[in-house]
Amino acid sequence: MSEPRILIVDDEPDMVENVTRILRRAGHRCTGVTDPARALALLESDRPDLLLTDLKMPEVDGLTLLRRARTLDPALPVVVITAFASIESAVAAIKEGAFDYLPKNFSVDQLTVVVERALRQRRLQLENVNLRAQLQTTFAFDNVLGRSPAMAEVFELVRKAARSEANILVVGESGTGKELIARAVHANSPRAAQPFVPVDCASLPENLLESELFGHEKGAFTGAVRTKPGLVEVAAGGTLFLDEIGELPLGLQVKLLRALQERQIRRVGGTVLVDVDVRVVSATNRDLAAAIARGEFREELYYRVNVIEIRLPPLRERTGDVRLLAAAFLKRYGQGRVLGYDETAMAALEAYRWPGNVRELQNVVERACALAETQTITARDLPATVLAGGRPASAAAGEVPAALKQAATGDVGLREAKDRWMSVLEASYLRDLLERHGGNVSAAAKTAGIDRKTFHRLINKHGLKT
Ligand SMILES: Nc1ncnc2c1ncn2[C@@H]1O[C@H](COP(=O)(O)OP(=O)(O)OP(=O)(O)O)[C@@H](O)[C@H]1O
Ligand SMILES: [Mg+2]
Numbered sequence: 001m002s003e004p005r006i007l008i009v010d011d012e013p014d015m016v017e018n019v020t021r022i023l024r025r026a027g028h029r030c031t032g033v034t035d036p037a038r039a040l041a042l043l044e045s046d047r048p049d050l051l052l053t054d055l056k057m058p059e060v061d062g063l064t065l066l067r068r069a070r071t072l073d074p075a076l077p078v079v080v081i082t083a084f085a086s087i088e089s090a091v092a093a094i095k096e097g098a099f100d101y102l103p104k105n106f107s108v109d110q111l112t113v114v115v116e117r118a119l120r121q122r123r124l125q126l127e128n129v130n131l132r133a134q135l136q137t138t139f140a141f142d143n144v145l146g147r148s149p150a151m152a153e154v155f156e157l158v159r160k161a162a163r164s165e166a167n168i169l170v171v172g173e174s175g176t177g178k179e180l181i182a183r184a185v186h187a188n189s190p191r192a193a194q195p196f197v198p199v200d201c202a203s204l205p206e207n208l209l210e211s212e213l214f215g216h217e218k219g220a221f222t223g224a225v226r227t228k229p230g231l232v233e234v235a236a237g238g239t240l241f242l243d244e245i246g247e248l249p250l251g252l253q254v255k256l257l258r259a260l261q262e263r264q265i266r267r268v269g270g271t272v273l274v275d276v277d278v279r280v281v282s283a284t285n286r287d288l289a290a291a292i293a294r295g296e297f298r299e300e301l302y303y304r305v306n307v308i309e310i311r312l313p314p315l316r317e318r319t320g321d322v323r324l325l326a327a328a329f330l331k332r333y334g335q336g337r338v339l340g341y342d343e344t345a346m347a348a349l350e351a352y353r354w355p356g357n358v359r360e361l362q363n364v365v366e367r368a369c370a371l372a373e374t375q376t377i378t379a380r381d382l383p384a385t386v387l388a389g390g391r392p393a394s395a396a397a398g399e400v401p402a403a404l405k406q407a408a409t410g411d412v413g414l415r416e417a418k419d420r421w422m423s424v425l426e427a428s429y430l431r432d433l434l435e436r437h438g439g440n441v442s443a444a445a446k447t448a449g450i451d452r453k454t455f456h457r458l459i460n461k462h463g464l465k466t
Pocket of ligand 1: 173
């Protein structure tokens with residue numbers, strides 16, 4: 001709480017002046033007003049930390065002000081000032097949530113003590129609220145993990161967007177968790193009890209996708225032996241998730257746009273219109289604005305599905321999240337057998353650029369868990385690409401890659417350092433060689449000047465794919 005602010009309300013100007021003077025002298029920032037209506041406005045615009053109010057005032061009485069204040073800011077302490085120490089009205093105020101009351105003939109001490117107590121309560125409340133909000137946003141949103149500021153922003157937006165009925169477009173590089181976010185939106189929306197129906201717009205040719213989306217009548221085409229409702233109908237009352245919407249063929253874009261505008265569809269081969277009630281969440285890793293410019297995506301559809309855009313940052317921009325995710329995936333795949341990472345391995349994970357984002361990290365951890373021979377994952381259990389800091393292996397000749405540097409840092413003997421360097425270099429060299437020979441082990445082994453069996457052993461040791 002920055003410097004706390006106190007709002008004082010009483011219809012008697014003397015009283016306001018008196019209280020304001022005492023509190024200012026005690027070092028507080030105060031605003032005093034005699035008009036309760038003005039106080040209401042200030043409650044909204046100024047967000048004070050403490051409200052001191054008279055109970056009996058013409059127009060708006062103190063209790064109304066108190067109620068209004070508490071709905072605006074449930075953590076706001078309110079101290080009521082009661083004439084003649086009328087206990088009943090004070091009790092009524094406390095029941096309504098007032099923090100405490102003061103008789104009109106209060107002493108300076110009484111006033112300052114109650115104000116200090118109220119402000120302390122305010123501070124604790126705020127800390128609590130912040131703490132709770134932080135816990136919620138920094139660690140997880142449903143199954144979506146993240147504690148980076150970038151993800152905290154995403155969670156905040158997901159929470160707000162979920163409450164609305166607006167169509168949402170989730171954009172982000174491959175593997176950033178777009179589907180996970182789409183599911184979180186649904187799960188936190190009023191439609192949560194209704195179905196979440198994913199449709200992969202990239203997986204089917206246009207005509208099949210059309211009948212998948214909108215359904216078909218019996219006999220609409222060869223093979224349509226019975227009437228089948230489309231996924232848009234199946235999602236009734238719930239959420240339709242259009243994955244890879246950027247891949248939707250133009251013809252279907254037009255049909256989808258019409259369906260969303262008219263909230264009705266016609267099955268393939270059908271004549272009747274069927275009402276549809278869906279909220280659409282879409283995802284894409286394409287730049288739709290560019291697709292629109294190239295005439296590959298309908299602008300009207302874009303505005304229809306993109307009322308709220310949720311942009312997922314790439315993993316490399318989520319400071320601190322690699323460590324958090326790596327730990328979570330280790331729990332999942334380590335099955336109690338693999339328990340941690342050594343420093344070199346963790347440093348390599350954190351330095352890598354993760355072009356495949358969270359999915360790539362997940363795969364790397366799963367693989368490392370399978371390879372780990374002890375309870376601890378070491379650099380040996382990580383793919384050469386990760387160890388090379390994401391740069392092509394050939395770059396290793398020009399400079400010392402980050403992972404190589406890290407491999408030999410810490411208090412290790414020269415021999416250990418050499419071994420680690422060699423292991424990283426060896427993996428990098430082999431990967432490069434395999435790549436240049438298109439995965440042909442015999443050819444790569446020949447170039448390397450070692451026999452196939454040895455080459456295979458090395459491939460396994462470094463967990464390289466052929
Ligand atoms: N923040 C996260 N916390 C935990 N797991 C995550 C997170 N983000 C992604 N994942 C996991 O990573 C994998 C990829 O996520 P998802 O399929 O949602 O990504 P995507 O953006 O839809 O990828 P693509 O563009 O390839 O379709 C999933 O297994 C998902 O559970
Ligand atoms: Mg996806």
